[in-house]
């Protein structure tokens with residue numbers, strides 16, 4: 043049985059072995075199939091990875107090209123530097139400005155030609171992660187730059203600083219120019235005393251107004267305020283002047299003549315100013331008023347100046363009048379006094395003269411003191427002449443106009459003073475340029491005028507000198523000029539010369555000569571002027587109305 047059993051066994055074994063190998067093959071095949079699938083998947087993944095990488099690479103190339111393009115297109119300077127101040131990158135414009143590609147060099151040397159780190163360096167803040175924006179004027183080229191400094195992080199953890207720099211010199215220059223022109227404008231505005239306004243008229247009524255920028259300087263109100271308040275132009279008028287302003291505007295709207303109007307305004311700050319409003323109306327083709335433009339000018343200063351001038355003129359006129367009145371009243375009382383004295387003196391004088399005449403008649407012709415008698419007689423005559431003059435002062439003057447030939451009065455006075463002048467070593471020069479001129483004054487008065495002037499001239503030349511009398515015609519007046527080479531008149535005396543009793547001659551003087559002369563000349567519508575330089579002499583000019591020669 044054993045053998046039989048073992049064949050069976052073998053068969054079983056063989057069958058079992060066969061089954062095993064089939065199983066193994068199947069397993070193998072399964073593994074191969076799995077592996078193949080795995081490999082395919084891996085292959086696919088690889089391919090996908092390759093594609094992805096290719097894409098990334100392309101994208102990277104694109105990005106870097108884009109960045110490059112951006113960097114080069116940037117209209118400014120860019121550089122990158124490391125933490126230890128080494129330049130790592132410069133864009134083309136930066137290279138151009140520096141003159142070379144300075145990668146590897148120190149930034150402060152490259153950029154600002156400095157030997158040490160710039161005092162304004164912001165690296166510390168940038169490397170702490172901050173972005174710093176600032177402006178600087180480079181000492182290298184004096185130009186202004188706007189700089190943005192930011193940190194950039196490298197994949198290996200290093201940090202660099204990127205600087206993007208824009209040249210803002212033009213902007214700075216125009217900013218300064220703008221600031222200056224603004225200041226100039228403000229200054230100009232402050233000095234503006236005029237502005238222009240425009241009024242549109244519709245249906246005979248003002249519809250819209252517009253005020254020029256100068257209005258603020260003149261009124262204190264801005265153009266917008268005038269636009270917002272349509273009646274501000276009237277509200278700002280000084281209340282008392284409003285009726286005139288309204289009437290003026292209404293006349294304009296009716297097409298009346300456009301005349302300037304001066305009125306007051308109350309400025310926004312409360313100050314009252316004078317303005318002159320000069321309107322210019324506009325008409326359409328049919329002659330209808332469409333509006334008017336106007337100029338408003340601050341005339342306060344001018345008004346003030348005019349008022350001041352008027353005030354001054356009034357004051358001087360008043361002062362002059364007062365002085366004239368004073369002089370007239372002094373002369374009048376003096377005249378009364380003089381007339382009284384003259385009257386008293388006149389009678390004994392007449393007596394003296396007639397007694398003298400009687401004595402002379404009874405004296406023998408060879409009486410040895412005849413000359414002395416003549417002197418006494420002449421003295422009495424002189425006193426009588428003086429007394430007559432004093433009587434004239436107190437008398438009411440005749441109103442009829444007498445006439446005197448100037449050359450005759452001059453000849454007469456020359457005759458009277460001839461010897462006295464000679465004694466004083468005074469040379470008399472007489473120039474009759476218009477010998478026939480006649481003035482409206484009595485002969486005796488003109489003689490007295492000349493006598494007073496000549497005697498004063500003589501007194502002014504104690505050491506002798508030249509006395510010149512010129513007589514000429516000046517339009518409808520005769521001009522008599524008496525000049526001497528004497529001591530002259532002190533400036534402080536000039537205004538007092540014509541005052542009665544003003545004299546610098548002490549007891550020898552009366553101070554009446556010039557005041558009488560002035561009164562005589564004025565009474566005939568004439569005037570006297572005086573000019574003098576101390577030490578050189580004095581010149582008196584008398585102007586008198588002439589009597590026109592009869593044809």
Ligand code: ADP
Nearest residue numbers: 498499502530545546551552553554555556580
């Ligand atoms: P009086 O001759 O009596 O002093 P007047 O009225 O004639 O009075 O003159 C007033 C003053 O004017 C004089 O005292 C003198 O100071 C001054 N004066 C007048 N004429 C002259 C002159 N030609 N030169 C200098 N001073 C003069």
Ligand code: MG
Nearest residue numbers: 494498555556
């Ligand atoms: Mg005198």
